[in-house]
Amino acid sequence: MTDIRPYPLSNLHEASGDHHDALSALLDDDTMYRITSLIDRESFPATGLPSGTWAGARMLEVGAGAGSVAQKMRYLVGETGRVVALDLHPAIEPDGNLDVVRLDLLSDEPLPEGPFHLIHARLTLGHLPPRKAITARLAERLAPGGWLCLEDFRARREHIAVSGEGADVVEEFQRTVGRKVFDAHGTDPGWAPSIHGVLTGLGLTNVDTKTFSSYWGGGNAGARFLTAIHAQTYDKVLAAGMAKERLDRVPEIMADPATLIHGHEVFSVVGQRA
Numbered sequence: 001m002t003d004i005r006p007y008p009l010s011n012l013h014e015a016s017g018d019h020h021d022a023l024s025a026l027l028d029d030d031t032m033y034r035i036t037s038l039i040d041r042e043s044f045p046a047t048g049l050p051s052g053t054w055a056g057a058r059m060l061e062v063g064a065g066a067g068s069v070a071q072k073m074r075y076l077v078g079e080t081g082r083v084v085a086l087d088l089h090p091a092i093e094p095d096g097n098l099d100v101v102r103l104d105l106l107s108d109e110p111l112p113e114g115p116f117h118l119i120h121a122r123l124t125l126g127h128l129p130p131r132k133a134i135t136a137r138l139a140e141r142l143a144p145g146g147w148l149c150l151e152d153f154r155a156r157r158e159h160i161a162v163s164g165e166g167a168d169v170v171e172e173f174q175r176t177v178g179r180k181v182f183d184a185h186g187t188d189p190g191w192a193p194s195i196h197g198v199l200t201g202l203g204l205t206n207v208d209t210k211t212f213s214s215y216w217g218g219g220n221a222g223a224r225f226l227t228a229i230h231a232q233t234y235d236k237v238l239a240a241g242m243a244k245e246r247l248d249r250v251p252e253i254m255a256d257p258a259t260l261i262h263g264h265e266v267f268s269v270v271g272q273r274a
């Protein structure tokens with residue numbers, strides 16, 4: 001493999017819109033529940049925000065993609081707050097209380113100034129090898145009392161079949177794309193379970209990890225996500241040795257109502273600056 005730049009997908013790919021739509025449908029409810037639940041914590045007043053509301057807060061969405069989370073943050077912070085959406089290739093436009101920053105997290109370019117009451121990154125740092133250093137740089141941008149929320153997949157690559165005759169084909173795809181494409185481009189499958197320790201090690205307090213996952217199949221959001229990954233990695237998975245006749249069947253199998261597989265587990269980790 002000659003192209004070894006981290007993150008083997010691209011927001012410039014034609015399947016990127018489907019990819020981001022599926023991620024939004026699959027994960028945004030849990031993400032927003034997680035973020036809004038923080039205002040119920042005894043430690044929330046440390047943010048300095050009035051009466052346990054995110055109204056007026058400054059939030060940074062890292063690896064914003066098409067911006068579904070950033071758009072929802074805008075409602076939380078209201079007109080007096082500010083959301084900054086950061087990405088290598090942002091697929092979202094600035095608007096009202098939303099700023100958009102094009103920035104390569106692998107570069108030395110300084111992060112947006114902040115300070116931020118909430119910094120959130122989902123399915124982004126796991127792909128980028130200097131993930132611990134980037135996490136430390138993000139933590140430096142927190143306001144006193146501000147929260148860092150990192151969410152990443154612990155990819156499931158074995159024993160994923162729940163039902164459906166084609167599930168073994170999907171399992172081979174998941175194993176091949178996971179090991180030979182994502183891991184080969186620097187994705188760390190051990191990152192998600194290690195985030196808790198990284199945030200604690202940075203001196204953040206009230207560190208808390210929750211995990212969640214769902215069945216993917218029958219054309220649901222998980223199935224559409226996997227199908228968009230298939231479209232973006234097709235050539236690489238073929239080159240890695242998966243037989244074309246099996247690889248070609250993945251979208252049709254994932255759309256089949258009989259197919260169900262275990263989706264990847266999400267680790268959602270929060271920590272607060274003292």
Ligand SMILES: C[S@@+](CC[C@H](N)C(=O)[O-])C[C@H]1O[C@@H](n2cnc3c(N)ncnc32)[C@H](O)[C@@H]1O
Binds near residue numbers: 024063121122124
């Ligand atoms: C898997 S997508 C996740 C998008 C969104 N956070 C979500 O969960 O729906 C990863 C995002 O990270 C961005 N990204 C990848 N490498 C990056 C880099 N070096 N600097 C900044 N953003 C990057 C991609 O452009 C993409 O939008």
